[in-house]
Amino acid sequence: MSAYESIIFISREVLVYQIPPLRSSKGYCAAEWDVDRPLWRGRLRVLETGADATASRVRCELRLEDNTTGELFASAPYLVTGKGVEQVTDSSRFFVVRVVDGDRHAYLGMGFMERSEALDFNIALQDFKRHANPSAEIIPRSGPHTKEAVKDYSLKEGQTITISLGKGTHVRRSPNPTTKNSALDSGALPFLPPPPSAQQIKDQMRSVTHATEEDDDDDFGDFVS
Template sequence: MSSYESIIFISREVLIYQIPPLRSSRGYCASEWDVDKPLWRGRLRVLEVADDAAATRVRCELRLEDNNSGELFASAPYLLTGKGVEQVTDSSRFFVMRVVDGDRHAYLGMGFMERSEAFDFNIALQDFKRHANPSAEIIPGSGPQKKEEVKDYSLKEGQTITISLGKGTRRRRSPNTTSENAGSNPGALPFLPPPPSAQEVKDQFRTVAHATEDNDDFGDFVS
């Protein structure tokens, strides 16, 4: 079965370190390394590898190679879960990679000469994850959209709402409850009539004024 390789990132020079075992759950710290004495230095290539022509199986691999001869020093697979490469907690230029040789594996420190290269390296790994696992992205407008169900929260006939007033509990009548049912329920709250309008108040005054204008001295002041 043939495979196809595509370079998604390359750095002409990285520094590789032998690092102490992980001592804390917080992660690796580059300050604990002897950064002035690298174990190896050379080229890093990050490859996207398709195991078949249809590219249905895509994987990512980090390869450390000699700058002159191209001889492979070590390789590290990078998984979609992010396993295989980890950034240290105290620097943006240093990483820890899990190199694999058959059934054996080891953890090596890796440092970039420039922060911009470390940034581009991080971006290349993120781009691979998005490309290799497109189902993890939610694209607006793609696929069938489930119509949101509209719920009816209005009161149905005979339903009541329980509300708390002070120490006791009272039941509020639904609008469809008749006055007869309210009389049978002494705990029901009565509905107060709406206040009269301004026009109704004037009409009442006029009625009283006309009825009493012959006997009431104040009738002359009613307009």
């Protein structure tokens, strides 16, 4: 695939300053610069480049160029981590950029004439970071590595399980206690006879006693004859 180059931001005039070394861990402060005496002024172009449109191969570069001739004054790579450009702590219009020339690098101040331009510059850098770091976004995946949906294997009401216990022997189990009556009605389990009443028990006892007495009388008659 062919290389591409896209301009994601342009400003016709920015001011560049030589700045003192960083003195505090809190960051750079534009009030310490001589803002009335810029080191250079010219055009800023922010370019997105890459071997192709693959997010892992795109690069971002700030190019400070002469407005008339287009001659390059300095180049500052911008990383997806945010390294390369830092906003000062006391103004929204001023930044510190890390310009690179081969193995050498230096930190320069950069200021915009309008706050709106500084805001657009910030937005362009944030857009590049989102484009170059798609892993920070939720991307649906497809194919063999897609996580399968969880399947519900639980039995629904009214369904039964048939279990084989041997040759021709099957037991049906109902998954829900509420289906017990329907299982009984279908003949899955036999009905138990109701318990005998007290009167029935008395009648049975009388029958047994009467039969015993008749047997005794028959035996005694055979004996005396």
